Amino acid sequence: MAEDPGAVTGTPDRPTLAVWKFSSCDGCQLSVLDCEDELLTLADRVQIAYFPEASSAAVEGPYDVSLVEGSITTPGDAQRIREVRAGSRTLITIGACATAGGIQALRNFADVEDFVSAVYASPEFISTLAESTPISAHVPVDFELNGCPINKRQLLEVISAHLARRRPRVRAHSVCVECKRRMTVCVMVAHGTTCLGPVTHAGCGAICPSYDRGCYGCYGPMETPNTTSLSARMEQLGAGELDIVRMFRTFTGAAEPFARASTEHERDAG
Amino acid sequence: MSAGAGPGPEAGEPAEGTRVLRTDVLARVEGEGAMYVRLDGRRVEEIELRIYEPPRFFEALLRGRAFTEAPDITARICGICPVAYQMSAVRAMEDACGVHVEQGPLRDLRRLIYCGEWIESHSLHVYMLHAPDFLGFSSVVEMAAEHRDLVERGLRIKRAGNAVIELVGGREVHPVNVRVGGFYRAPTRSELRVLVEPLQRAREDAIATVGWASTLPFPAVERSLEHVALVDPDGEYPIDRGSIRSDRGLDIAPAEFAEHIVEEHVERSNALHARIRERGSYLAGPLARYALASERLSGPAAQAAREAGLGAICENPFQSIVVRAVELVEACDQALAIMERYEEPDAPAVEVIPRAAVGHGATEAPRGLLYHRYEIDAEGTILDATIVPPTSQNQLAIEDDLRAVVEEGIELPDRELSLRCEQAIRNHDPCISCATHFLTLTVDRG
Numbered sequence: 001m002a003e004d005p006g007a008v009t010g011t012p013d014r015p016t017l018a019v020w021k022f023s024s025c026d027g028c029q030l031s032v033l034d035c036e037d038e039l040l041t042l043a044d045r046v047q048i049a050y051f052p053e054a055s056s057a058a059v060e061g062p063y064d065v066s067l068v069e070g071s072i073t074t075p076g077d078a079q080r081i082r083e084v085r086a087g088s089r090t091l092i093t094i095g096a097c098a099t100a101g102g103i104q105a106l107r108n109f110a111d112v113e114d115f116v117s118a119v120y121a122s123p124e125f126i127s128t129l130a131e132s133t134p135i136s137a138h139v140p141v142d143f144e145l146n147g148c149p150i151n152k153r154q155l156l157e158v159i160s161a162h163l164a165r166r167r168p169r170v171r172a173h174s175v176c177v178e179c180k181r182r183m184t185v186c187v188m189v190a191h192g193t194t195c196l197g198p199v200t201h202a203g204c205g206a207i208c209p210s211y212d213r214g215c216y217g218c219y220g221p222m223e224t225p226n227t228t229s230l231s232a233r234m235e236q237l238g239a240g241e242l243d244i245v246r247m248f249r250t251f252t253g254a255a256e257p258f259a260r261a262s263t264e265h266e267r268d269a270g
Numbered sequence: 271m272s273a274g275a276g277p278g279p280e281a282g283e284p285a286e287g288t289r290v291l292r293t294d295v296l297a298r299v300e301g302e303g304a305m306y307v308r309l310d311g312r313r314v315e316e317i318e319l320r321i322y323e324p325p326r327f328f329e330a331l332l333r334g335r336a337f338t339e340a341p342d343i344t345a346r347i348c349g350i351c352p353v354a355y356q357m358s359a360v361r362a363m364e365d366a367c368g369v370h371v372e373q374g375p376l377r378d379l380r381r382l383i384y385c386g387e388w389i390e391s392h393s394l395h396v397y398m399l400h401a402p403d404f405l406g407f408s409s410v411v412e413m414a415a416e417h418r419d420l421v422e423r424g425l426r427i428k429r430a431g432n433a434v435i436e437l438v439g440g441r442e443v444h445p446v447n448v449r450v451g452g453f454y455r456a457p458t459r460s461e462l463r464v465l466v467e468p469l470q471r472a473r474e475d476a477i478a479t480v481g482w483a484s485t486l487p488f489p490a491v492e493r494s495l496e497h498v499a500l501v502d503p504d505g506e507y508p509i510d511r512g513s514i515r516s517d518r519g520l521d522i523a524p525a526e527f528a529e530h531i532v533e534e535h536v537e538r539s540n541a542l543h544a545r546i547r548e549r550g551s552y553l554a555g556p557l558a559r560y561a562l563a564s565e566r567l568s569g570p571a572a573q574a575a576r577e578a579g580l581g582a583i584c585e586n587p588f589q590s591i592v593v594r595a596v597e598l599v600e601a602c603d604q605a606l607a608i609m610e611r612y613e614e615p616d617a618p619a620v621e622v623i624p625r626a627a628v629g630h631g632a633t634e635a636p637r638g639l640l641y642h643r644y645e646i647d648a649e650g651t652i653l654d655a656t657i658v659p660p661t662s663q664n665q666l667a668i669e670d671d672l673r674a675v676v677e678e679g680i681e682l683p684d685r686e687l688s689l690r691c692e693q694a695i696r697n698h699d700p701c702i703s704c705a706t707h708f709l710t711l712t713v714d715r716g
Contacts, residue, residue: 027443
């Protein structure tokens, strides 16, 4: 836990909630507004104190709970996240950008100068960091919710658990378990479709296989993923080294187990 | 603790006779932007919509990826309108590969999921982002305390739109089912049936929304702008395809976009500003679509527009909320018509074989024209990508609006005039997350 931020503005019955945006697409914070059935109930249970996408009123912090979307990509944001941490009793990151650096972390694998000069011709007035990093690389995080985007049911569970002072019921097993639970036929076994489900963190409800496509890993690595074994199987199914690099290196590509797997295959591809 | 301020023009003591209006964190828009207005006496000296959200370099990170990955990757540009990105991306890739998905159930499904996104995005904007301006609240939650029925109606419409995206696409944000050539799995007729009742209800709610929106108080601001939108070849209201036209003579294929529309980089913004080469600023989005295609609206939408007192064109940007509501009716009606005629396709996708080529795709995102261009090689690897989102096209028009609003409301006290300026920005539902991917930059290695 970080240093105690001091008295918060909420009450024990109705804690304050803040929603912060860093480098991101806004999709995870939109999940709050996509809780059409629960939004007004949620607003009764917590005081939504700071949420610029939804409200032009801002209650001064500190806050009981901060939901943080997005990754850190600028020097200014690296400072701002420290201020958010200092002003939050509990800090929860939401989504692949905040927990793994997001799609914009693909720059971490390139020489960023080449990356940039390849596309942008003229000098610029803003600054950016060479890497996109998750919130946990900068400040202590109390809970990380995975997903690109997050699952709004899981978000409500995390907030409810916080209100009830219990641990959130968010499983760290693989997407495969979710497929079995919903009795989806395994796309890899039955159709030979490459799938990251065996190494990917559960939470989405195994949507992709139910739409006849392989999982593309947007919830990031599960606990102790065996990427080597899965890669070998995908190679047997005909995936080339470059295909495997791309699969591991997409929306959560900078998460350590996926980054290691893609880097190994990139080396093998020469 | 400060509530996340963006870098604005240098603060300091304004000179004698100078009046400054500034909002460092624009609320109820998607993404991070700020507003700055400076007046000298009664003269507007400076107006800017500053976009400070950091860029994420999508056009760079697409290089080297497979052409089949573009719809999934570009969806992540915007969590509010991912379907729009997917649709422009698949059209561009199919164009490059010489494949056309223009008729039949696959095109119907595309139009259906796109209608779902229009319904979700427009209801979000009308009820959650824009309505609080007109009714004097800071948020939809605060508004719900006094207007519970109104808010619940908005949430019902939004839920129906999300249900369409979820069923056809797999989930509301960043759907997984869209692919180059079609879909991974086509829903069955009976699966779609569950959407009929909520969409019929949403259509009724949307008609009521038009009536309600038309009674809101609108500042007297008229803007004569060049409107740019797609024109559908079969006479439908423009959503998923068409040529690019304006009401001042522009008439081009998507492939000619860059010949006629230039993007300029200006210091004050992290987004490029688009303008028509020959003439200058223009407007995309609901007001533009309505100006070019109001006679193409379906029966219920046309009737709702008529009863709301809209003419063939609407030039008061504050009334965009009415036009957006009319488009809600249209999207619900289109979605219902598609479900009525839908037959399951023989295959969920047509085969798309890559070839070395350039492809262009243009569709109507909820906020306006969204253009993609890709160059791919014979293996289907992306060599180059260009994406022009609606908000960078509208940025100049939004600033022009601000000028008109300030001039019209110059007698108002600062706070009221600031609020009206913010409302004027929200008139165009800017998506700043979309607009910031087109920048040059300096790298700070810390």
